[in-house]
Each structure stands twice: as C-alpha cells, then as structure tokens.
Amino acid sequence: MYQIRAYNIKHNYNLKEFLEAYRLLIQRAIDEIWNRIEWIEKFNREGRKRIIPIILKDGCFKHHELRNMLLINWEYSKHYVDSAIKQAYSLLKSWRRNYIKGERSRRKPVVKKRFVRIKETLYSYKDGVIKVSIKPHEEYLIFDISKAWFLSRAKGGMGELILNENYLTITYRRRVKGKPINGKIAWDSNEKSLDGFNPKIGWIKVDLTNLFHIHRVYELKRKRLQTRASKKPSLKAILRRYSKRERNRAKDFVHKLTAQLAKQFRRHLHGFEDLRKEEMFNKSKNHNRKVAKSDWKVIQAFMDYKSRIEILNPKNSTKRCSRCGMMNAPKGALYKCKCGLRMDRQLNAAINLYLQMEGLSPSPKLFQGLMRGWSGFTLTGEEADEGFDELARSPRLMNSKSYVCLRRLRNPEP
Numbered sequence: 001m002y003q004i005r006a007y008n009i010k011h012n013y014n015l016k017e018f019l020e021a022y023r024l025l026i027q028r029a030i031d032e033i034w035n036r037i038e039w040i041e042k043f044n045r046e047g048r049k050r051i052i053p054i055i056l057k058d059g060c061f062k063h064h065e066l067r068n069m070l071l072i073n074w075e076y077s078k079h080y081v082d083s084a085i086k087q088a089y090s091l092l093k094s095w096r097r098n099y100i101k102g103e104r105s106r107r108k109p110v111v112k113k114r115f116v117r118i119k120e121t122l123y124s125y126k127d128g129v130i131k132v133s134i135k136p137h138e139e140y141l142i143f144d145i146s147k148a149w150f151l152s153r154a155k156g157g158m159g160e161l162i163l164n165e166n167y168l169t170i171t172y173r174r175r176v177k178g179k180p181i182n183g184k185i186a187w188d189s190n191e192k193s194l195d196g197f198n199p200k201i202g203w204i205k206v207d208l209t210n211l212f213h214i215h216r217v218y219e220l221k222r223k224r225l226q227t228r229a230s231k232k233p234s235l236k237a238i239l240r241r242y243s244k245r246e247r248n249r250a251k252d253f254v255h256k257l258t259a260q261l262a263k264q265f266r267r268h269l270h271g272f273e274d275l276r277k278e279e280m281f282n283k284s285k286n287h288n289r290k291v292a293k294s295d296w297k298v299i300q301a302f303m304d305y306k307s308r309i310e311i312l313n314p315k316n317s318t319k320r321c322s323r324c325g326m327m328n329a330p331k332g333a334l335y336k337c338k339c340g341l342r343m344d345r346q347l348n349a350a351i352n353l354y355l356q357m358e359g360l361s362p363s364p365k366l367f368q369g370l371m372r373g374w375s376g377f378t379l380t381g382e383e384a385d386e387g388f389d390e391l392a393r394s395p396r397l398m399n400s401k402s403y404v405c406l407r408r409l410r411n412p413e414p
C-alpha cells in the first residue's frame with residue numbers, strides 16, 4: 001500500500017513571467033473549450049427544466065486544433081501546452097459537476113493561482129538533482145535535493161512536481177506497512193461533537209464546542225465590522241485577514257485534536273461519513289452547518305494523514321434503530337424506538353455506522369453482544385436512573401479543550 005506525501009523546498013528562481021504565461025495559457029484553453037460548449041435543455045426528476053453544458057472532448061480538437069492554437073507564440077517547452085489542456089479540462093469538469101449540483105453559476109471559470117504541475121515523465125532526476133526544462137535547450141531549473149530527508153522514505157518513487165513562485169513541491173509515494181488493526185471506531189459527525197463507537201471502548205464523545213466558538217467569535221467580529229464601516233475600502237482586506245485567521249485557528253484546533261485521537265486510538269480504523277453523500281440527504285442552507293461541514297472535511301483529511309480511515313455511507317444512520325433495524329424519525333437528542341430502545345441519537349447513529357463498518361445488520365441479539373463488554377453507562381448520556389429500563393451507560397468524554405481524555409461519568413463495572 002502506498003500513500004502520497006509532499007515535500008516542499010523554497011527556491012530563488014524568478015518564475016513570475018513563466019508562471020503568468022502559463023496561467024494565461026490555461027485560461028486561453030478554458031476560453032476555447034468554453035466557446036465550444038453545447039448547452040442543451042433537460043428535465044430533471046422533479047420535472048424542472050435545466051440547461052446542461054456538454055463539453056467537447058473530441059480527440060481531434062483536444063490534441064490537434066486546440067493544441068496548435070495554444071502553441072502559437074508559446075516560447076516555453078511544448079509539454080506545458082499539454083499540461084495546460086489537461087488542467088483546463090479538469091477545471092471545467094469540476095465546474096460542470098458543481099454547476100449541475102446547483103453550486104456554481106453559468107459563468108466561465110477564471111484561473112487565478114499561478115502554479116504549474118509537472119508530471120513525473122517531464123522532469124529528470126539523477127544523482128540527487130531534479131532538472132526541469134522551461135525553454136528547450138535554453139532554460140532549465142535545477143534543484144539539488146540530495147540532502148532531503150524524504151528520499152529515504154520515498155520508496156515508491158517521486159511523482160508530480162508542483163511549482164509556484166516560491167516553492168517546489170515534490171510529491172512522492174511512501175510505502176505504508178499494512179499493520180493489523182486493533183479495532184474499528186465509527187464516528188458520527190455533529191456540529192458540536194464527534195460521537196464515536198467501538199464495542200470495547202464504548203461511546204466516545206469528542207467535544208467540539210471550542211471549534212464552534214472559534215467560528216462564532218469571527219462571525220461576530222465580521223458583523224461588528226460590517227455595521228461600523230460598511231463603506232470603507234479597507235474593509236475587504238480586514239475581512240480577508242479575519243477569514244484567514246479563522247481558518248488557521250480552526251485548523252490548529254483540528255490538528256491537535258486529530259493528533260490526540262490518532263494517538264489514543266492507535267491502530268484503529270476510523271470510519272467517517274461520506275460528506276458528499278450526506279449532502280444528498282440533507283440539503284441544509286444553515287450557515288453553521290456549512291461551517292461544521294468544512295471542519296469535518298479537515299478532520300477527515302487530517303485523520304487520513306495520521307491514521308487509517310474508511311469512508312461510510314451516511315444513509316439512514318440517524319433514522320435506523322441500531323437494535324432492531326426499524327426506521328424512526330428521531331426528535332430531539334433522544335432516539336426512541338418501539339422495541340424499547342432509548343438512546344442518545346448520536347450514539348445510535350455511531351452504532352449504525354459501526355455495524356456498516358463490520359458489514360452487519362442490526363438485530364437485538366447482536367446489539368446485546370455489542371453492549372456486553374461495556375456496562376455501567378447510560379445510553380442517553382444522563383446519570384443512570386434506576387427507574388428506567390435502559391442499559392446503563394454513558395460516554396467516555398474527550399474534551400478537546402485540553403485534548404486529553406478527561407473523565408468517565410461513572411466507572412464501568414468489571
């Protein structure tokens with residue numbers, strides 16, 4: 001098994017002109033493809049009329065007509081034209097996907113960032129030196145990486161290079177040993193918590209309130225600023241700075257949190273819901289939910305880096321009873337089922353996701369088995385009440401404020 005990793009080196013080449021020329025090249029390719037888009041009318045499932053773009057992918061156009069067009073006045077190496085065409089198509093493809101989902105307007109994508117991707121076949125590597133051609137037989141970039149630490153790890157070889165004004169990013173494949181896993185933990189993502197389940201560990205509740213607060217603080221800051229100085233031209237710059245700081249603080253939080261999770265639950269396979277699919281079941285326009293979703297994406301990406309993850313289908317995980325399999329619409333924080341189950345709704349969802357990881361379907365017998373090794377807690381997160389006929393369990397709390405496992409509400413019975 002291989003993982004893709006990246007290594008950055010700062011360089012001192014002045015590439016402004018070349019990178020700008022390349023950016024314009026991609027934009028020109030996009031312009032040409034865009035002009036050839038065929039817009040056709042289609043009806044969707046709800047019977048609404050939509051205009052769908054058909055992107056011309058004809059090989060003759062792609063490899064000859066468009067290529068020759070872009071080669072005119074292109075003074076750098078020819079292979080950049082091929083890369084630009086590839087990149088233009090992939091940008092348009094992703095625009096089209098989002099347009100069809102209703103997330104982008106019918107406006108031509110604009111390339112803003114200046115960077116070049118260089119495929120592994122288009123640079124040479126010899127004796128610790130990477131050589132990239134800019135102009136044929138005339139201009140080369142040389143990068144000495146013979147002392148780079150990553151070389152010993154790049155057993156799978158080096159991949160694509162990404163070049164921008166200040167950095168060269170070298171991607172490489174790293175072999176990861178397929179160590180056996182100790183167990184699986186399924187995570188249900190919520191706005192203020194992550195709720196994990198594993199039959200041996202039990203219910204793991206990771207508090208995300210602080211992450212929620214970071215966003216809240218910046219939301220209020222932005223609001224204050226907007227009402228105070230709505231006509232100031234410098235406002236935009238300050239708002240941009242706020243967004244950047246908000247992102248950095250949230251990322252920092254997630255970085256520490258995932259490091260803690262990966263360490264505490266070492267050699268576990270972590271299951272996360274597929275957020276793209278989640279979108280299909282829950283078309284929420286709620287701002288907080290959108291922010292939370294982008295946080296979950298970062299959590300998944302970081303966990304993928306630090307541990308091993310599996311992507312799960314979120315369908316019905318909140319509706320299905322993890323004990324008998326019946327569908328119920330949960331109201332409030334408590335999940336109730338006719339079979340007698342009363343359980344925290346997030347724990348119920350996490351157990352359902354866990355069953356999916358194991359390829360099992362819910363049944364009362366299985367449920368009993370899952371709960372056996374883990375007694376002495378309340379299922380609803382409340383203190384156990386003798387009067388209720390419910391299994392007594394409560395969560396293991398992970399408070400991400402201090403990134404340590406703080407306490408158990410009650411000690412599990414032996």
Ligand SMILES: [Zn+2]
Binds near residue numbers: 321322337341
């Ligand atoms: Zn049930």
